[in-house]
Amino acid sequence: AQSVTQLGSHVSVSEGALVLLRCNYSSSVPPYLFxxxxxxxxxxxxxxxxxxxxxxxxxxxxxxxxFKKSETSFHLTKPSAHMSDAAEYFCAVSDSGYxxxxxGKGTMLLVSP
Amino acid sequence: DTAVSQTPxxxxxxxxxxxxxxxxxxxxxxxxxxxxxxxxxxxxxMFSYNNKELIINETxxxxxxxxSPDKAHLNLHINSLELGDSAVYFCASSQxxxxxxxxxxxxxxxxxxxx
Numbered sequence: 001a002q003s004v005t006q007l008g009s010h011v012s013v014s015e016g017a018l019v020l021l022r023c024n025y026s027s028s029v030p031p032y033l034f035x036x037x038x039x040x041x042x043x044x045x046x047x048x049x050x051x052x053x054x055x056x057x058x059x060x061x062x063x064x065x066x067f068k069k070s071e072t073s074f075h076l077t078k079p080s081a082h083m084s085d086a087a088e089y090f091c092a093v094s095d096s097g098y099x100x101x102x103x104g105k106g107t108m109l110l111v112s113p
Numbered sequence: 114d115t116a117v118s119q120t121p122x123x124x125x126x127x128x129x130x131x132x133x134x135x136x137x138x139x140x141x142x143x144x145x146x147x148x149x150x151x152x153x154x155x156x157x158x159m160f161s162y163n164n165k166e167l168i169i170n171e172t173x174x175x176x177x178x179x180x181s182p183d184k185a186h187l188n189l190h191i192n193s194l195e196l197g198d199s200a201v202y203f204c205a206s207s208q209x210x211x212x213x214x215x216x217x218x219x220x221x222x223x224x225x226x227x228x
Contacts (some may be wrong), residue, residue: 032214043117043203043219044156051214088154098169099144099213103156 002027002093006104014112019063019078021107023091026072032094033074034101035065039087047089050074061085086111116140117220119204125226126194134189134223136204143209144168145187146217147179150201159202162187163210191225199227 007022025031032051036044048059055067065076074091088108092101117138126132138145147159161169165181176192187204204220 034216036219038154041222043221044205044217045219046216049214049216090156094213096213098161099207099210099215100146100158100161100169100171101148101156101217102158106154106156 002031002095002102004091004093004102004104006089006091006107008107009105010108010110012110012112013081015083016080019076019081019085019109021076021089021091021109023065023074023076023104024072025074025091025093027093029096032096033065033067034092034094035059035063035074035076036090036092036103037087038090038106044090047076081109081111083111083113085109116218117204117206119202119220119223121223122221123224123226125228127228128194128196130194131190131192132194132225133191134202134204134225136187136189136220138185138204138206138218140206140208140218141185142206142218143184144207145181145184146205146207147187147189148203148205148219150203150222152200156203160187160189161210168210194225194227196227199225201225 003026005024034049035047050067091104146161160179162181201222205217207215207217
């Protein structure tokens, strides 16, 4: 069975600081990995995804993530946080058989001025 | 145009009632899903449909009955509502079941409160 672990339910950064949100996965097959963002009272929006084409994946809003098979990780980073980045971030792995997503528990990113 | 829409956005009801949530996607996708997000923001798959056929039912009580009249619509009917059903329900769609690397597009969610 696939699973995703997100370390840290809350991460606080100052505006302009580096953002690092951690995600580790468990999968018996090469995984498809996703980062989604949820702004307050909204649905989820895809930030980026890993589909084995390249280990460093660039997404929207300046975010990127690196797939590291040896560490079973897919951490999300952004060089400089903006206030508008404050949201809940979900890492997810896709079931190759049924295309359903298994989500981590989410990390709330708080950005202070 | 909204890609995945859900109605209603908010639903407040009494225990024991029956309610429905509707979902429509205008993306031409074959596969649709229902996810439940609990009070701790944890998201879990409930159902997936492909071309109107049920593919996944993730140990959801049979009080929950999804229905897909056509591949653009996936509705969720809930009988005998319980306090524990209070959550945000998200509908999503993706191009096809056979491509699990595709993005899933999510609706805005329906916040269900059972009193």
